[in-house]
Amino acid sequence: MTESPAHRAGPDGPKNRPAGPDESADLLAVEGLTVTFPTTRGPVDVVRDNTFTLRNNETLGIVGESGSGKSMTALAVMGLLPRGARTSGSIRFRGTELLGRPDAELRRLRGNAMSMVFQDPLSSLNPYYTVGLQIAEVYRCHRGGSRRAARRMAIDALGRVGIPDPAERVDRYPHQFSGGQRQRIMIAMALICEPALLIADEPTTALDVTVQSQILELLAELKRQTGTGMLFITHDLAVIATIAQRVLVMREGEQLEYADTERVFSAPRHPYTRMLLESIPRIDDEAQEEVR
Numbered sequence: 001m002t003e004s005p006a007h008r009a010g011p012d013g014p015k016n017r018p019a020g021p022d023e024s025a026d027l028l029a030v031e032g033l034t035v036t037f038p039t040t041r042g043p044v045d046v047v048r049d050n051t052f053t054l055r056n057n058e059t060l061g062i063v064g065e066s067g068s069g070k071s072m073t074a075l076a077v078m079g080l081l082p083r084g085a086r087t088s089g090s091i092r093f094r095g096t097e098l099l100g101r102p103d104a105e106l107r108r109l110r111g112n113a114m115s116m117v118f119q120d121p122l123s124s125l126n127p128y129y130t131v132g133l134q135i136a137e138v139y140r141c142h143r144g145g146s147r148r149a150a151r152r153m154a155i156d157a158l159g160r161v162g163i164p165d166p167a168e169r170v171d172r173y174p175h176q177f178s179g180g181q182r183q184r185i186m187i188a189m190a191l192i193c194e195p196a197l198l199i200a201d202e203p204t205t206a207l208d209v210t211v212q213s214q215i216l217e218l219l220a221e222l223k224r225q226t227g228t229g230m231l232f233i234t235h236d237l238a239v240i241a242t243i244a245q246r247v248l249v250m251r252e253g254e255q256l257e258y259a260d261t262e263r264v265f266s267a268p269r270h271p272y273t274r275m276l277l278e279s280i281p282r283i284d285d286e287a288q289e290e291v292r
Helices: 005-009 070-078 103-109 131-143 147-160 181-193 209-226 236-244 262-268 272-276 283-291
Strands: 026-037 044-055 057-062 088-091 114-117 197-199 230-234 248-250 256-260
Touching: 005 256, 026 070, 026 230, 026 248, 044 070, 044 114, 044 230, 044 248, 057 070, 070 088, 070 197, 070 230, 070 256, 114 230, 131 147, 131 181, 147 181, 181 209, 181 230, 230 236, 236 262, 248 262, 248 272, 256 272
Parallel strands: 057 230, 057 248, 114 197, 197 230
Antiparallel strands: 026 044, 026 088, 248 256
16 A cells, blocks of 8 residues: 555655644654664565654654554654664754764663664563662663652652552552553653653553553543653554644555644545554444444
8 A cells, every 4th residue: 555655745745744843843853764674585674665754742653553663663763673673764863963872872862862762661660679669760770869859759759650659659669550550650751860762652552441541541640740752652543543743654565644633634545544544443333243
């Protein structure tokens, strides 16, 4: 279902890019990003010519099926691609080019100016250390200070994300929390240094509907409080509708559609986007099925 370049450009400019403020106002500007992996059959592009921007205090939803290149795009922004991967194009964060930067410079940014919440919090948290130590370590690494001060910050961060009795539970281990609580802990760790950019990589995938809704509300509220720009990655357009101002649709490493959320839902231009929208369960459909 790949469109021709001419079709992908559309009336919004290159790749259906919606009109917006000056490039200088963009928090993140990705231009022509391509990620290539070596294989026994030769190099394979897992992301091809991806272009998008993220403004301050905005949420951009990146949606697509598994293997579409969503997570690889995020890992490229964070400088966390697996060994052997090659990147080309441009990734500018606050006007500074990230591609080609020494890893030491990227480490100063990761966890501080830009953070990422991964899909599986249980595998992302170290089972041998308390959650308080792990959150405090992020703060001390980037902001310094004493262990006591960092512990206070960790308790405050747990309270902000809705963990009950944070002063007592700060000394517990990851396995002593539910899946939804572990995801809240990962969000607390990602936001403790108040980053300008937060990447949330399918943070609600393994959660039930009620907990998923709570996490989405938490992210939206924290974003309002801090002004953080957020890349929200998911396979679910219904989730995107509740949290994102703009949407980027990907499939097989390619960008298929990129526009304001309202436009994508009211007038999708690509057949794949329309297919994704048609797959969203609707209450009226279920009611009609029961009548039959």
